[in-house]
Amino acid sequence: MARAVRERATHAAGALCAAAASSAWSGPDIYDALGARWPRFLVGGKRRRQALIQLHARLPVDIRPLSRRSHRPLAKALALFALADLRLARLGVAEAAPRAADALGRLSADRSAGPAAWGYPWDMQTRWSFYAKDSPNVVATAFAIAALAEGGHADRAGAAARWVQNALFIEDLGVYGYHPGSRTVIHNATLLGARAAWIARDSDPRVLPAVQRSVERTLAAQREDGAFPYGEGPGLEWVDSFHTAYVLECLTDLADLDSSIRPAVERGLEYWSAHFFDGRGRALLLPDRAFPEDAHSAGSALTALVRLRAAGIGAADLIESVAERAADTMVKGPHAIHRRYRWGPTRVRYLRWADGHVALGLANAALALRT
Numbered sequence: 001m002a003r004a005v006r007e008r009a010t011h012a013a014g015a016l017c018a019a020a021a022s023s024a025w026s027g028p029d030i031y032d033a034l035g036a037r038w039p040r041f042l043v044g045g046k047r048r049r050q051a052l053i054q055l056h057a058r059l060p061v062d063i064r065p066l067s068r069r070s071h072r073p074l075a076k077a078l079a080l081f082a083l084a085d086l087r088l089a090r091l092g093v094a095e096a097a098p099r100a101a102d103a104l105g106r107l108s109a110d111r112s113a114g115p116a117a118w119g120y121p122w123d124m125q126t127r128w129s130f131y132a133k134d135s136p137n138v139v140a141t142a143f144a145i146a147a148l149a150e151g152g153h154a155d156r157a158g159a160a161a162r163w164v165q166n167a168l169f170i171e172d173l174g175v176y177g178y179h180p181g182s183r184t185v186i187h188n189a190t191l192l193g194a195r196a197a198w199i200a201r202d203s204d205p206r207v208l209p210a211v212q213r214s215v216e217r218t219l220a221a222q223r224e225d226g227a228f229p230y231g232e233g234p235g236l237e238w239v240d241s242f243h244t245a246y247v248l249e250c251l252t253d254l255a256d257l258d259s260s261i262r263p264a265v266e267r268g269l270e271y272w273s274a275h276f277f278d279g280r281g282r283a284l285l286l287p288d289r290a291f292p293e294d295a296h297s298a299g300s301a302l303t304a305l306v307r308l309r310a311a312g313i314g315a316a317d318l319i320e321s322v323a324e325r326a327a328d329t330m331v332k333g334p335h336a337i338h339r340r341y342r343w344g345p346t347r348v349r350y351l352r353w354a355d356g357h358v359a360l361g362l363a364n365a366a367l368a369l370r371t
Helices: 002-022 045-060 075-090 095-108 138-150 154-168 187-200 207-221 240-254 261-275 294-310 316-329 351-368
Strands: 339-341
Touching: 002 075, 002 095, 002 138, 002 261, 075 095, 075 138, 075 351, 095 138, 138 154, 138 187, 154 187, 187 207, 187 240, 187 351, 207 240, 207 261, 240 261, 294 316, 294 351, 316 351
Parallel strands: none
Antiparallel strands: none
């Protein structure tokens, strides 16, 4: 059974990576609504910008062609697909290695968000912050660092890691910020920043205490039931699947720092596995809700579960069931199905948000199921 799932996961991941490369790693994104030119009255305030973004994100069909926008290559997409292809190359997929090299070269050369870091080619308005088009943020930068470090671009990754430490660590809060100037505590973001900065630990004595403080803050926020909230402050107490996956994966990568990390990860995994997956291997976005089934959650789950398994935490049966479901049901042709609701699947294709995370998750799962 594991062999059949591995083969289907490898095939599906390869199809997603090939389609991304053929589009030059550019395409629609779930949060790119402000990338189009809108009349001022539609984007002149926080609530209006949020409404426009959420309208695009929640509609089951793509209305982006109405605004006639073009799409630039996405740094995080380049990173996700490069990581996926690096794993597919280890599985013997011949075309994966040159695709990964191409993506990594483009990622390394990308200076659109400044000389060291990466961002998104659109303005972004969240419930807690606004950051402008082509301004760097921790999520895009952390994934880029991971891909470049693994793909042989150590100097570029190291420079970006130093930027994370210098630009994003907030001394009085003891966390890494989401973007320069932000003081909102977002737990997956601070841990992504901590893991990214950790690359520069041998050359910067500030990194170790900064990372330790970031980890301690997130551990202190873990709820009694094992769940990790998205952030701190009013309106940020919610929990979802893929942000939990980021937290568990990052904590596992930093587990040698503190003996209390592993028990926290084990409690987090117990909560996550009980509330976000069902017996069919569906990865659910929200706890204890049968819908929507979510591609980003499935891909991020597989990546985190494989990392936890390598650390001796978690069970292979969940990896196999989620990978089988994702390969067979959440990938249709060259794209992932963003979400499945009770009434059926959405029709929008998201290169970074869905395709990239599913490709990486399936490639990770295929490698894990090989042994």
